[in-house]
Amino acid sequence: MMDLQLDDVQREIADSCRSLLERELGTQRRRDLGPGEGAVDDALWERCVDLGWLALAVPEASGGLGMGAAEEVLVARELGRFAAPGPFVATMIAAGLLDSTGQPAVRDDLLAGHVRAGFAVGSTGIDVRRGDLVVRPGPTSTRIERALEVEPVDGVDPNSTAVQITAAELVVEAPGTRGLVHSQVLLAAHLVGVVEAVRDSSAEYARTRVQFGKPIGAFQAVKHRCADMAVSAYAVRAQVFVAATMLAAAHCDAAFHAASAYHLAVDAARQATADNVQNHGGIGYTAEHDCHHYLKRALLVEFILDRSDVRRALLEQGPTHSSIPAGGRVGPTVRTLDIDRRDS
Amino acid sequence: MRLLEAAELQEFRGEARSWLHENVPRDPRPESGSEMRAFDAEWIRCQYDAGWSGIDWPTQYGGRGLSLLEQVIWYEESARAGAPDDSCFTIAFGHAGPTLIAKGSEEQKKTYLPPILRGETPWCQGFSEPDAGSDIANVRTRAELDGDRLLVNGQKIWTSYAEHADFCELLVRTDPNAERHRGLSWLIVDLHSTGVEVRPIRQIDGRNEVCEVFFDNVEVPAANIVGELHGGWSVTLATLAIERGPGFLDWRLALIPVIDQLIDEARERRLLDGGIGDRLAALRAEATAVWSMAYLQISEAVQGGVPGPETTVIRTFFVEFQQRVARIAVEIMGADALRWNEWTRRWLTDFRMTIGGGTVDIQRNVIGERVLGLPR
Numbered sequence: 001m002m003d004l005q006l007d008d009v010q011r012e013i014a015d016s017c018r019s020l021l022e023r024e025l026g027t028q029r030r031r032d033l034g035p036g037e038g039a040v041d042d043a044l045w046e047r048c049v050d051l052g053w054l055a056l057a058v059p060e061a062s063g064g065l066g067m068g069a070a071e072e073v074l075v076a077r078e079l080g081r082f083a084a085p086g087p088f089v090a091t092m093i094a095a096g097l098l099d100s101t102g103q104p105a106v107r108d109d110l111l112a113g114h115v116r117a118g119f120a121v122g123s124t125g126i127d128v129r130r131g132d133l134v135v136r137p138g139p140t141s142t143r144i145e146r147a148l149e150v151e152p153v154d155g156v157d158p159n160s161t162a163v164q165i166t167a168a169e170l171v172v173e174a175p176g177t178r179g180l181v182h183s184q185v186l187l188a189a190h191l192v193g194v195v196e197a198v199r200d201s202s203a204e205y206a207r208t209r210v211q212f213g214k215p216i217g218a219f220q221a222v223k224h225r226c227a228d229m230a231v232s233a234y235a236v237r238a239q240v241f242v243a244a245t246m247l248a249a250a251h252c253d254a255a256f257h258a259a260s261a262y263h264l265a266v267d268a269a270r271q272a273t274a275d276n277v278q279n280h281g282g283i284g285y286t287a288e289h290d291c292h293h294y295l296k297r298a299l300l301v302e303f304i305l306d307r308s309d310v311r312r313a314l315l316e317q318g319p320t321h322s323s324i325p326a327g328g329r330v331g332p333t334v335r336t337l338d339i340d341r342r343d344s
Numbered sequence: 345m346r347l348l349e350a351a352e353l354q355e356f357r358g359e360a361r362s363w364l365h366e367n368v369p370r371d372p373r374p375e376s377g378s379e380m381r382a383f384d385a386e387w388i389r390c391q392y393d394a395g396w397s398g399i400d401w402p403t404q405y406g407g408r409g410l411s412l413l414e415q416v417i418w419y420e421e422s423a424r425a426g427a428p429d430d431s432c433f434t435i436a437f438g439h440a441g442p443t444l445i446a447k448g449s450e451e452q453k454k455t456y457l458p459p460i461l462r463g464e465t466p467w468c469q470g471f472s473e474p475d476a477g478s479d480i481a482n483v484r485t486r487a488e489l490d491g492d493r494l495l496v497n498g499q500k501i502w503t504s505y506a507e508h509a510d511f512c513e514l515l516v517r518t519d520p521n522a523e524r525h526r527g528l529s530w531l532i533v534d535l536h537s538t539g540v541e542v543r544p545i546r547q548i549d550g551r552n553e554v555c556e557v558f559f560d561n562v563e564v565p566a567a568n569i570v571g572e573l574h575g576g577w578s579v580t581l582a583t584l585a586i587e588r589g590p591g592f593l594d595w596r597l598a599l600i601p602v603i604d605q606l607i608d609e610a611r612e613r614r615l616l617d618g619g620i621g622d623r624l625a626a627l628r629a630e631a632t633a634v635w636s637m638a639y640l641q642i643s644e645a646v647q648g649g650v651p652g653p654e655t656t657v658i659r660t661f662f663v664e665f666q667q668r669v670a671r672i673a674v675e676i677m678g679a680d681a682l683r684w685n686e687w688t689r690r691w692l693t694d695f696r697m698t699i700g701g702g703t704v705d706i707q708r709n710v711i712g713e714r715v716l717g718l719p720r
Contacts, residue, residue, distance in 0.1 A: 217718035227711035314625035
């Protein structure tokens with residue numbers, strides 16, 4: 001059984017995260033930045049470090065806050081809501097892996113904010129500076145490398161910095177699916193924020209933009225696109241909350257639920273961010289408006305992880321669909337429902 | 345957001361699982377006629393005798409008095425055990441019973457709830473009319489108060505299982521002069537009364553589960569009004585909130601093992617590598633989201649909230665998902681789908697999903713207006 005309501009601490013984390021992002025990385029500030037200036041500066045990064053965003057799920061004994069994925073997804077969701085710059089999600093993943101694989105020195109560097117960790121998509125690094133770490137989640141292990149040399153490239157997402165990683169060294173290769181599962185959950189949570197943001201932006205515009213003598217939200221074609229955003233936002237949020245709860249409890253179904261969450265979130269964000277441009281009409285086509293920030297952020301997240309890993313998990317793994325761990329086991333899941341049917 | 349480790353829930357699940365394993369009917373459910381009602385009644389009686397009927401209904405009316413959590417565990421385990429997922433008692437359990445629990449008088453609860461739990465009285469829903477489909481407040485069936493009784497005249501349509509039902513939850517107009525939402529009443533009508541005529545309608549799936557029901561001077565005791573006279577709209581909203589919310593959770597959860605069956609079927613037919621495999625993967629994720637939404641909804645309901653507009657959100661997701669499941673089943677079967685079979689029938693049956701209970705188009709309007717505040 002799960003309780004998917006936020007408790008007081010969780011609500012406080014989400015609220016404080018949201019108000020800081022609103023203040024520091026709100027849309028107006030981003031509009032004032034030129035291309036390539038979107039990166040989070042050291043002062044802001046350090047403030048987020050001080051707030052504990054990167055160390056939420058790291059054990060207290062290792063200098064973290066000793067919470068878990070349930071709290072991390074709330075931060076990731078708020079970051080998505082603002083299409084925020086900064087490699088927060090990848091740094092959370094790396095901190096967890098460095099801790100569990102016995103790399104205390106590198107972990108502490110990360111938790112102190114001296115270095116950051118960004119995702120790599122092929123040879124492209126996202127928000128990776130020279131000397132930063134690079135996270136490559138995979139189905140059998142997750143590699144953490146250090147970027148020794150990087151060259152700037154022309155990235156599409158205006159709120160992140162893309163580089164070509166030309167030289168790197170391996171820091172650690174963490175075996176198992178943990179890095180991948182963790183990445184799927186936090187990136188899906190990030191996209192929950194994206195979908196909720198465009199849902200609210202479209203609804204706001206549809207309430208106020210008048211054509212043919214009435215707000216365009218009165219037209220069913222527009223209203224129904226907005227409604228679909230509300231539906232997918234709810235579905236993906238539910239799935240992300242379940243996946244995070246299971247991951248936090250090391251439940252045997254966590255991997256399956258994480259794959260489901262990422263799959264649903266990517267599809268929902270692709271549709272909702274495109275519909276958001278359509279709902280805004282001409283203004284949505286301009287670089288002046290936020291629509292394209294979300295469109296491009298959704299595209300970026302769609303390509304960070306390999307969809308074939310997700311497809312395999314969805315077809316070959318199986319949930320027990322019992323929210324109680326079967327016999328308290330933690331480990332690879334089996335197609336329990338299948339086995340039952342063959343027995344009967 | 346946390347996992348609850350409750351030993352009593354685990355124990356409940358274990359008991360449910362082993363009882364279902366022993367007792368789920370092995371014979372296929374008859375498709376029509378009195379055999380179908382007898383089959384459904386016997387299965388419910390069997391659950392009742394073992395204490396599994398009305399798990400979250402109050403004990404004074406024969407229920408077990410447990411929470412929605414235990415009820416959901418039961419649905420999960422029923423789906424897993426392959427228990428029958430349709431029944432002519434669906435409205436009695438998912439609709440009429442919960443509405444009476446919420447809005448009925450003490451006398452009505454004592455009279456009508458226990459026989460439902462014992463599998464004795466199927467109910468049907470008399471809401472829709474030829475001119476009141478999604479626009480349900482437009483009902484014209486009249487009921488005139490005459491002393492301590494009402495005289496009912498009019499017609500209902502799309503009434504599932506009316507042929508087998510003993511009682512009908514009937515929405516009627518009692519005050520023709522009031523503004524249209526204000527002149528309605530919600531009645532309990534004995535379908536064996538004089539003046540009731542039921543005519544089954546042949547459906548696109550070859551069955552005739554839905555019916556027209558005609559009322560010609562049917563006498564109904566005034567004591568059968570649920571809620572206030574002319575207060576039927578608020579009772580109806582309660583019914584619809586149950587229908588779109590926790591009601592029919594069993595249907596929602598029953599689809600999860602269906603996807604697993606389809607994956608096995610596609611694997612046997614060597615269809616899993618292509619586009620069918622992609623779509624099955626997507627459906628599996630969606631089935632999981634249906635399950636997760638149930639938990640999100642329950643988490644919120646347990647806190648004492650009434651079902652809100654999120655119930656419409658869940659329904660919109662679910663009804664289209666269910667149609668996609670049935671559609672891919674037909675594609676997996678290929679030409680085999682052209683001969684009558686369970687999957688083709690299900691594909692055709694499920695066209696009702698986006699029509700009944702208010703079309704999905706109207707649901708999207710409701711979401712736009714009540715959730716997002718868009719203008720009408």
